[in-house]
Amino acid sequence: MRNLPSPIKERQQTDEIQAYKAEIARLTADKEGLENELIRYKESGAQIIRFANLLHTAADVSKQLSSILDLDRLLQEVITLVKNRFLLYHVHVYLLNEESQQLLMHVGSGEVGEQLRVRKHAIPLSIENSLVAKAARNRKIVLVDDVSQEPAFMPNPLLPDTLSEIAVPLIVGDKVLGVLDVQDDESHRFDQLDVDMFRTFSGHIATAMQNAYLFAEQKETEKELLRYASRLQSLNEIDKAILLSESPENIAKTAVLRLQAIIPYDLASISIFNAENNHSRIYAAVESEAHNSIIANYHIPDIINILEIAQGAPVYGNVADTFSSALPITRSLKEQGVKSVLLYPLLYRENLIGAINLASFQPDTFTENNVTIVDEIAAPLAIAIQQAHLYEEVKQHARALEARNKELEQFAYVASHDLQEPLRIVISYVQLLARKYQGQLDEDADLFIHYATDAALRMRTLISDLLDYSRLGTRGKPFAPVDMNKVVETVLRDLSLTITENEAAVTHDPMPIIIADDVQMGQLLQNLIGNAIKFRGSEAPHIHIGVTKQDNDYIFSVADNGIGIDPQYTDRIFAIFQRLHTVDEYPGTGIGLAVCKKIVERHNGQIWVESRLNEGTTMLFTIPVNA
């Protein structure tokens, strides 16, 4: 083609050029196409990488969140993950406080986050120009591509470079927990993919937060239960101390020691005020040697004063705020290093009877919660101490009575014993007088001697009875098994002469074996059967000795068909030397039933009478089955 004539050649050349040009144009177009394609490839590659990153982050967040049950750690983890994975300018989380209707900055990335948290940065829910408030209000993600173009944007001076911002509400069910707020220093930083991803995230985060809340609640409930159990145990131990009839000192000590387990006090005491003699006592004190003077002196008048002014309410707080500096107690407490105190009044029937005093070397030790605990202990404690006091008083009375009884018995014994001696002389000489001078004086003299002798002999019987009676309590035999069948047989044998003389018929039930003093049982039955015969009516005496078992008692009865007792006298008959008849009608000193009563009482039984005048009498007495 090189050797062609020039016009042809030129034409040919021009065609070629055209063809080249076209080719170049085509290639250029191809190249652009390829370049565009390359860009598209590159873009979709980046998209894939980003997508993969998002998936990875989502998986990480889900995985990590589900295992964190502590809210603070959870949220810290969330912001760290989000910030680092997406290389963002700032991330923080607000929590909604429903009471104050405010969004409180809870955790944020970096120093700014920390500063905001310390400042307790908060956004009212109702504020218009806050993206965070708007997201929470509308429960929708709020996205702003360029905050400088947003008229409603309220810039945060600590975050001057913010351009893009996305506020994601954290919602569980229909409840808004807070807002995740993400900011970047590039405009148009977030697209639809980000919005979708954050929507997914927010669901995970909110669920994890809910779990953390529930867990915390559960833990709180558990703690509450433990506290409750501990309180119950304290009350229980105080109750036990009461049941064991312990002394007020022991009850107070138990209470104070139990409190130590639930209230962090350093010193404690329970003081009991005595209004009668103005002398108060400290019942239990937990104190260190160095500080015992605080609680030992206690300034009880001050404590009473303070509690009286409080009118039954507890007084607690720091010494400086709680007590007037003019009071001696305040100076004393300050000198000893006591910073806070709790004084709890012990009330019994609305009277101030004492106080629980707790002290601490730390300020602000005693809380309302502590007061509640003390409150639960105070009422039973007051009752217990009061009861223990009463119990001790009763015991003292009982001891005094017992001592006096012994004394009386001793007195009766000595008196009757010593009375016998001169009486013996009187009787002997009156008799000697009768023996030597009977009939030698006049009739009056004989009568006077007779009266004197008679009275002296009756007095001897009385004294002898009194002596026997006084010996019942002090000289009884120890209790042992006694076959009452044998006792009845012996008594009937001893009384056989009387029984025959009176043509009496005496029957009896089969008798049990009881735990008793056999001699006294014999004496008891002999007196009762003897009486049944003595106080007979016109018919021949019919006497039955019965026994029944009721609960823990044997009830013995001696029933007769005698003259009976007027019911108005049934109480009198058991008193010593009480008689319903003259000596001429029925002989005796009137000691028999008093002896019976004393014997039965010594056996922890009871004795009584059922009778109708002219129809007979039944004497009944009980003896415990298990003595």
Add this chain to the structure above:
Amino acid sequence: MVIDRYIDILLVEDNPADIRLTQEAFKETRIPNKLHIVRDGAEALAFLQQQNRFASAPRPDLILLDLNLPKKDGREVLAIIKQSPELKRIPVVVLTTSKTEEDINQTYEHHANCYITKPADLDEFLNVIKTIETFWLSVVQLP
């Protein structure tokens, strides 16, 4: 039985009423007797040991001893009598109002020959003296 001599009885008793009563009772016995009376434990020992004003006192054939005495009480007197080789053979009848077991046991531990509670009336008292009489009659038959 014929008693050929007085028997000497030492009555150790501080109560004049009892002394007289004893004297009255012995008047009614068949035994010729001489009742020597001392009023307390110290005198009783002086009598028995023939000291001071009792230098010429006879050795009694029987001692009636009250337990509750001034100065030295009957229990001490009894103990001394029963420890003395010369006196221990003299029969001692303890006469007392005390019925307590302690007294009775203690008295027998000191070898009282007889323990008699002072009876509460005259008839019984006379019976007691009669018992002593019988007792004495049996004693004198001993070597």
